[in-house]
Amino acid sequence: MHAPVKSSRPRDPRAQSEKARFSELFKPKLVTVLEEGYRLSHFRADAVAGLTVAIVALPLSMAIAIASGATPAQGLITAIVGGFLVSLFGGSRHQIGGPAGAFIVLVAATIQAHGMGGLILATFLSGLMLAAIGFLRLGTYIKFIPYPVTVGFTAGIAVIIFASQLTPLFGLTLGSPEPGPLIEKLPVIFAALPTVSPVTAALALAAIGIVVAVRKLKPHWPGLLIAVVLTTLVAALAGLPVATIGTAFGGIPSGLPAPSLPAFDLDLVIAVLPSAIAFTLLGAIESLLSAVVADGMTGRRHRSNCELVAQGVANIGSSLFGGFCVTGTIARTATNVRAGAVGPVSGMLHAVFLLGFMMLAAPLASYIPLASLAGVLAVVAWSMVEKHAFATLLRASWGDAAVLLVTFLLTIFRDLTEAIVVGFALGALIFIHRMSTATFAEPLVAEDEPDGSAGPDEDRLTQQGDVIVYRVSGALFFGAAASIGSLLDRVATSAPVLVLDLSAVPMIDSTAGEMIASIARSKKRRGGRVVITGTTGPLRREFFAHGVAPPVVRFDRTVDSALRRLRSADPTDDGASAAQ
Template sequence: MTTPADKRIPVDFAEPSFAELFTPKLITVLREGYGLTAFKSDLVAGLTVAIVALPLSMAIAIACGVTPDRGLYTAIVGGFLISMLGGSRFQIGGPAGAFIVLVATTVQRHGIDGLLLATLISGIFLVIAGFLRLGTYIKFIPYPVTVGFTAGIGIIIFTSQLKDFLGLTLSGPEPGPILDKLEVLAAAVPTASPAALLLAVVTVAIIVLAKRWRPGWPGMLMAVVIASLLALALGLPVETIGSRFGGIPRTLPMPALPSLSLEKIQAVLPSALAFALLGAIESLLSAVVADGMTGRRHRSNCELAAQGTANIFAALFGGVPATGTIARTATNVRAGARGPIAGMAHSVFLLLFMLLAAPLAAYIPLPALAGVLVVVAWNMIEKHAFAALIRSSRGDALVLLATFLLTVFRDLTEGIVVGFALGAMLFINRMAKTITVEYQTPLIDPDVADSSRERVPYDPSLVTDPDIVVYRISGAFFFGAASTVGAVLDRIADQRKALILDFSAVPVLDSTAANTIAGAARKAHQAGVELFITGTSPAIRRTLFTHGVRPPQTRFGRTPESAVRHLQARSADSTKDAGETAGSDPRS
């Protein structure tokens, strides 16, 4: 049933304004009305997430090759700004396991100053990406790529924790490449410490059992506390934060710029780009997860700008790269958060923990933190999604395995780029196969919409006209399908006196496709064939005009039927004029 014109609901397709795109969700929440009940809920959620983030932030920092306090600085400063300025209501920011490999490599190559500089530059890149509105495009990363590189990172994190998990003593530095690392670790297995292994296993067991039987309890914090008490009570000979790092400070450092030089900037630029790319992907994935859990919608470009600002300030305070974290964001949602104040509260609670309990952190055994990261690594590997993609199709399996293997054995950035390229090529191939060029029989009524064609009787005079042929192009007409359509048009463009191309089923047309039509139009014109194009949207018609497909060489109509009637009427007029000329007296 057709809706009357005066009762149709207007839909506004206007592009969002700058304020709509970049207003932080904090402002939106406050405008909606933020009461005491919501504030209490956010405080409880913030405390819950802070308890989870406390051991995790230190463990990630240690795995990155820096001191544990830098992980706390990142969660406090970066996490606060991500929540305050971000485009997601529930995003929790801080150090992420996905960055471990990149950060550790950057520290080895360029030192702490190089890491801080790369983090600062990556923040600038993210701010620029946000204001250039690139967040929409980053969300186009194929699902097999995200599953593949996340699983690859999980494997790398797991292997990076084997030394502390087993309490191994290495004769030299631990290699970076995973095969070399495993070879060195295997050679050091005889030096394994039973005490370290005991604490690590106890930590993993407590986390797993707490998640299964008491999911509301802070399993990670409980595991670290129990392992620390066990090591202290039994006097176990294991490394602790105090023995390796001398503990953690009780205050935030004063902000300071890292050492700047053109040579240093050029050296760390690849790391900065990798930080920005991974941070953008990770944060937007986390925001999408939060949207799925709550039914809300985040502002991707605002989120990128906030992530960039957070990384700039995290670098100034001596932190590592910050991004949205999926596990902590999900914990925040499940804990009953109402808005960004929960994430801000999480950072404030972490600061209070550091101010009040910093001396106790010296007693935390490193095998316990290794156990925490082993659980994190296991959870990062989406086993069911991995298996489903392997079974789904050869294309998805190829993208998944290429990304996974390159991430593990080569480089994270290379894995993402190659996986994305493979995914894009497979998608182009699939889309190119969907386009069709079919012979169409014109209908009697030019006013009937395409969706009702099968209900309209045929007009014999239109069906049997030997001089007019109608072809309908269906599907996305773009560079991937241009050669296929071009080959068909080359075969039919000079067979009749008139060729009608129906574009009513073409949703999009790019410049390559428009150039293909322009070539067919030139060929038809040279052969004396009149070309009619019907059913084009304004955008498609504008693209065709830009590439020279325009009157008088090509005519445009609303439907194939109207084009056929126009051609027949003109043909009849020509015949009549010819008859009158032949029958007239030349002397008159």
């Protein structure tokens, strides 16, 4: 018998490279940490960090859920399921996932328009979209959101969050359901001011005061949890007449519900699709921004596309258990880093600790006053506003100030998705304007000889009017094509040969390519010539794709070599060899 002959066909190195690249892009950081060697000391550090984050996330998760129109149990479910999956599959070592204050406006609007079933379906669809964005490797483009846009919508969300907490902060009794839009909300709240409950207001102010005092005196202590615990003890022991989680929601369950798919209905899918897209857009921005913050604190680098896939899986998982949208949370992620976390295990343990609270201490949550959670959210809203960045952008330039204010005001008075889209579009237009003004063309004078006089050949050419040399600097694209093209059209008629030095042009687009092709063709019809110098291989390939190629134009490496060729007066040289 003969042994089977193994195939000697070599493996495709490109396929192997692509497979390795795919693995590198989407390998969870948990796998990377384990491959580096995960020791018991690392686990202890992650356990301490996870407990610290859980203490911060516990009151926040319930407060954000209540402010969104969901139940406190849904907030905990979102933090437990979503937080665990984000850390398990994520591309950041320190990212903490869960419900975020930035989503309060969108979640509340979705519940009001489509009910709780619509919210869960929108969360599921958002998860699919986030995973698709990650697998399509579009995470890099999410980072193109201008900084003034993120500062503007974050500040706008903070204003809306604070406005949404005015009723529980002061124990107001509204004569009608509280409207969602700020313009409609404020008159209703103003009309209800005579119904202020002094006890509720005092308890909420006490919670705010405790958080502020703890942050100032003991910044490493969990101020949010301390405020909630102390005010809950006071309210329970004194029998204060204030609304609590128990009176408003009947408490929270002592475990996770059984997973189930959301109800799928084509009409409902179409109806909630805008909400799902908004969840996806904001979730991608928030999660990658949080990962960047963690990178800045640790010196590490996250995998953006892997992170988006994890966010998608987390949103799908959260919706299966009745939770709502999950994203990376900057405050909890920063707390995780400061607490000494080593890797994603801390985020997974934070979810386990929250589940333990839900299973063991659920009855105690019934005594938490809603005013205490409203006070916590008021502090969170204040912290969300990047006050120094806001003031700096207002002073920086008219363009940054315009993008900031437009995004901020649209977030407050219109819609968050609209604010992001309009802010991004305005920022792009301002950038195009700035780039177009940074691109210019100027006549290039031949270098002088050591004795101070111009070189004889170059002097002959320019004095006889045979050649004119212009250098273009900056990106040659549609924003600058009109002004540069108008200038070159005028100067091209002043000499038989136009030499364009593009050594300072990093890129061109089709509009600029067609502009130069038009000038070259016009010049050739009149018996003249256009010579292009200083282009790299990639830039020449772009020119060729747009029809800018010999014999319409001639290419040369430098202005000097172009002038030498022109002095040789070789009429048969169309520049094809120089373009090689």
